[in-house]
C-alpha cells in the first residue's frame with residue numbers, strides 16, 4: 525500500500541515517529557510501539573546500541589541480515605520497512621505484531637493442540653519454502669523467534685537469516701536444542717537445516733519441551749547427533765504427528781522430508797487450518 529512504500533524510500537529520523545509504550549527488550553536494546561507521523565502507520569521500532577553491537581562484533585551480521593530481511597515479502601515473515609541511525613543507536617523500523625511473542629503463549633498453554641500445532645507448522649513451512657526459493661536459509665527457527673499477528677498468524681521475526689552458505693557458527697548465547705547434527709558437528713549444511721529445526725519446533729509445540737533437551741550442553745549435543753528421539757506417553761499425540769516428526773528429524777540431511785512434501789502429509793492435511801490462522 526502507498527504509505528508502506530513511502531516508509532521504505534525515505535531517509536528516516538526519530539522525529540518522523542511518535543514513540544509509544546515499550547514492547548520489551550530484544551538482544552541488543554529495547555523495542556517500542558511507534559507511529560510514523562505522516563502515514564499514521566503503526567510500527568515496532570527496535571533500538572540497538574552501537575556500543576553493544578561493536579562489543580559483540582555483530583555490526584556486519586546485522587547489516588547483512590537487515591539487507592536480506594528488507595527484501596523478503598511473505599505473510600508469515602515479519603517485514604523490515606527500513607532503518608536509520610544516530611550517534612549512539614541503530615533503529616530498525618519493523619512490522620508490529622499485535623499479538624506478541626509466541627513463546628509466551630506456549631509457556632502459558634504448556635503445549636498446543638494438534639490442530640494449532642499443525643496450522644503453525646504449515647504456515648512456517650510455506651514461509652521457509654519462500655525463503656529457500658530465494659536461497660535464504662533461516663538457521664534459527666525456534667519459539668523465541670516467532671511473533672503473532674493481529675489475526676493470530678505466525679511471523680518469523682528473527683534477523684538470523686543467512687544467504688546461501690553458513691558463514692559463521694552461531695556461537696552467541698541461546699539454546700542448542702534446535703541445532704541439527706551437521707551444525708553441531710559444524711560440517712557443511714544447506715536449507716535442510718530448517719527442516720530439522722521445524723521438526724524440533726513441531727515436537728515442542730505438541731509436548732511443551734524440545735526433543736533433545738538435557739541438563740548439560742554435552743548431553744544435548746549427544747542426543748542430537750545420535751537423534752535420540754523419544755515420544756513421552758503424555759500428552760497423547762497421534763501416530764500421524766509422530767510419523768511426520770520422525771521423517772523430519774533424520775540425521776542424513778538429504779533424507780529429511782522436503783517442505784513441499786510436509787504440506788501433503790496426512791497430519792498437516794487433516795489438522796492445519798487452510799488459512800494458516802488458528803482460530804481456537
Ligand SMILES: CC(C)NC(=O)[C@H]1CCC[C@H]1Nc1nc(Nc2ccc(C(=O)N(C)C3CCN(C)CC3)cc2)ncc1C(F)(F)F
Pocket residue numbers: 546547548549550555568569570602618619620621622623624625668669670671681682
Ligand atoms: C522476534 C524477536 C526475537 N523478539 C522481539 O523482537 C521481541 C522483543 C521485545 C518485543 C518483541 N518484538 C516485537 N514485538 C512486537 N509485538 C508485541 C510484542 C510484545 C507484546 C506484549 O506481549 N506486551 C507488550 C505485553 C503486554 C502486557 N505486559 C504485561 C507485558 C508485555 C505485544 C506485541 N512486534 C514487533 C516486534 C519486533 F520484532 F518487530 F521488534
